[in-house]
Amino acid sequence: MSRRKKARIANQILLFILTVVMLYPILWMVSSSLKDSSSVFVDAHSLWPKDWKISNYIEGWQGFGGISFSTFFTNSFIIVTVATIGSIVFSTIIAYGFARLQFRGKTFWFICMMATMMLPFEIIMVPQYIMFNWAGLINTYYPIILPYFFGYPFFVFLIMQFIRTIPRELDEAAYIDGCNKFTIFSRIIVPLVRPAVMTATIFSLYWRWDDFMGPLIYLNDPSKYPVSLALKLFSDPDNVTDWGQMFAMSTASLIPIFIIFLFFQRYIVEGISTTGLKS
Incomplete structure (x- = not known):
């Protein structure tokens, strides 16, 4: 056997092992969602449930206090959709300004914008809460959504680097044809930066869907909780936690993210691979 073939086999084995390591937590969660709550940790080593309990999904979907998970999912979709639209639209506009104007x-x-990328959320958490509390916006979606309508630094940098790969000759030709800056932005720049915009959109959907700290700080009404915060309601320190239902709803919460990744993964590779290159 040649050395190249041995190296290829070794690489395949290594990739298989890494894949199993990365997928095992998800497989364990899906398996636990089909087990009785009392046997989740007793039979934790086995990925194959002894007694399949499909009712975990049915009972878990009923939620708490008359609030079903359909409400929590609806809340998540509202927050994620509006926040993503705001962050992508305004980040693209800001990126165009830095790249072309x-x-x-x-x-x-x-420099100020790039410096904000290095600030952890814990630093701005208290002053931001004081500001929204002063404005009377606590227990609303505004504190979770509104900041993203001022652009997201990482997305601005990502899209700006992509715009720099577009030849300026296209802008000059558009000026000669009588186009203004807005027309150039909307008809030339935006269609050409679609891979970067799609990459930023997918990242925004991931991050907003998984956001836990923001809703925990600003929302007090359970009927307004997103899925990420509603899952915490399964954990009751004063009672027995129903682990089967919690893992069932955790598995259900992964389905939208999995579908998004399945259909749009090529945009992630295309957007990141071309970002940072200059013409």
Whole structure:
């Protein structure tokens, strides 16, 4: 057997092992969602349930206090959709300004924007809460959605780097044809940066769907909870936690994210692979 073939077999074995390691937690969660709550940790080593309990999904979907998981999923879709639209639209506009326009203090504001990428959420959490509390917006979706309508630094940087790969000759030709900056942005730049925009959109959907800290801080009414926060209601320190139903709803919460990744994964590769290249 040649050395190249041995190396290829070794790579395949290594990739298979890494795949099993990464997928095992998900497989364990799906398996636990089909077990009785009392046997989840007793029979934790087995991925094959002894007694299949499909009722975990039916009973778990009924939710708590008359609030079913259809309400929690609806709340998540509202938050994710509006926040994603805001972050993508305004991040694209800001990225176009940094990449193509000249204005006073451009370097300074770009440095300020990049500096915010290094700030952890814990630093801005308290002042941001004070600000929204002063505005009377606690227990609403505004604190969770509104900040993304001012652009998201990572998305601005991602899309801006992609815009820089577009030749400026296209802009100059459009100017000669009588186009203004808005027309160039909407008819030339936006269609050409679609891979980067789709990549940012997918990341935004992932992050907003998984967001736990934001809803935990700002929402007090359980009827407004998203799925990420509703799953916490299964854990009751004063009572017995129904692990089977909790894992069942956790598995259900992965379905939208899995579908998004399945259909749009090529945009992630295309967007990231071309970002950072300059023409």
